[in-house]
Amino acid sequence: MVNLENGVIKLDQLEMSDIIDIKKLQAFLDNFALGMNCAAVSVDRDGNEVTKPSYYRPFCSNFIHRSTIGDARCAKCHNQFGEQAVKNGKPFVGTCHAGMIDFAAPVIVEGEHIGTILGGQILDKEPDDKMIRRVADEIKVNPDELSNASKQIDIVSRKNIEAAAEVLNTVVNQFAQSGYNKLQIEIVVKDLMENLNQISATIGDLAESAQTITENQKSLSEEILDIENAVREIEGIVTLISGTADKTNLIGLNASIEAARLGNDGMAFAIVAREIRNLAVNTKKTSSQITQLNEKISGKVNSTSSKSDESLEATQNQSAAMQQLSATVTTLLTFAEKLNSLFS
Template structure:
């Protein structure tokens, strides 16, 4: 327990006091390299605390080459962080040198201690006259300045917004890490005179460091790996186009476009999961409940994945004790829950296995069972698998990819329906996930004109996204 007599002045806290800067640098480098977007982390005054990643020649060779330009950048960084803190979301803005940047604040107990910045891009072709005036203002060579701006990457506003959202999620994670680190510092001060709590502190520090390392490792892997695959495929196309026949190029495109698309789905999945988990944690994740037949929804979702199971010769069986049960639920969230459990079942079930989806009627609630004949889960992991970023066995990553976010998100979505989810498993025999979903009706249903109704025309893209980290041999 933290002793209030050992409070730390948050106004004096710096990023390096609560976050490992080397670990932060590693993630920042991976983020910048993967998305080909410049990035840097600054303190609350706009001064860098990390080495800039993937900075453009425009900024390094011109803007930052003068004291005036450098000081104006620091001022932009400071104001960007303050505005992002004020509005509580990523802040996208045009810097003093005319490029698009975005800021995500790092907060401790609501106090800003720094900002993660990304950008140095444009969303439209640059107007040369504008940059001539900027060059004059910061006293740099006008010709070189205009030539360098021509090389700036041009993105769509949607892509800029997506990159800003990823950075905002990371900033939120860093804020939590910083908060926990601050608490550990308070505990450490207290334990200087409370020797009897020393073992507890060491254990908490060990678990915290493990979580912190796993967080950055998971995010970096899940973002970087698909991007590398897509980039490699594009390089292959470029090589094929040089002196190769049109027929061979089309043949290669048919093969590698599927690989690129699947890895795009992987990126969409991990980013969507991170954003949704973040929304749930801060209370901004909405439910759209409607009274409908839950049995039909579960059956339709189950049948929609049969073609994926057939690729591994896995038999999927749906059974129910009751043909119809009207209750209030969000169909899109139920689809997310079921697709995640079914994708896991296929992922960890060998060729020729079996998956049973069964619905049991318990009067005031239904019990949904998703049971497989897969590899199983160790008993000591059954309680941990619903924790964020937890995976059963990291050594299985090459066989079954994943961020470890899915089951944590499933648990949150089930609980938002006032339900419960548990797991039973035996190594080498299989696993069973049980969802207890209470029967409730709502008087005022969600607006079906604004949101999806429960009569979902199941989106094939949703299934592809959820199954994107499964590779069929």
């Protein structure tokens, strides 16, 4: 399982199986071992087998590994060869405890050792029968049988062995690097898809809000229009009141003249006439104040109406832009899904 930290692959926890198709690696090692007349197996960073042994020779599989002592010595050699290969950063070729030529090729990704390919179980010269029998005695196996098994080992020049190790190293590390690159792309694409989905959802919310704002702006425009109509109605009423005040003032004036003509008999009538004229004057003054206030209201309403129209237009443009952006994000999301499918 691939572990991430802040979206970055934790290389110290990366395994070969995370980035390499083990079935394909097994098939490659089987064909490589058969074609080169040698054995091969892949192990993880802890030395555990990742693939099954390919073309192990009877000398090793039937005798050396079946001995507890021999198997332990083999494990020690594998560790030593693997450590040396990692240290050198390239394949290491050497002679094992039983006299066979073995090699180790490190699998390294971004400077991190994640596994090793072990191969060999071949000779670059005729087997040393005396040494083979001594090994047989040490690991408690039949000397004659081990000697006969050693004679079945292929003899290959040292140069060819080193070339085979280089080929193995190049191919398997290319598998690993390609798999790692693919994994990185998958992570980036997945992150991209998540971000695009979030953006798409946000755009949807914004578009819905823009639609709501548009509808509210339309309602506001209608209400402003109603206010404009009401202001005009007030103007008409004020005009009517002002005209009535003028007539009332005229009536008061006539009444005052008539009261003056009557003298003392018209004093009460004069008082009423004076109040009528005062009422007319106050009404006229109030009408004038209402007119001034109404003009201010009308100006503010016109200004608000103009700004409302501008806001409505801007909101409609924003809504259209949101729709276009949403379409673009949808297209990008489709591309991301297609890209992701290439690595599925």
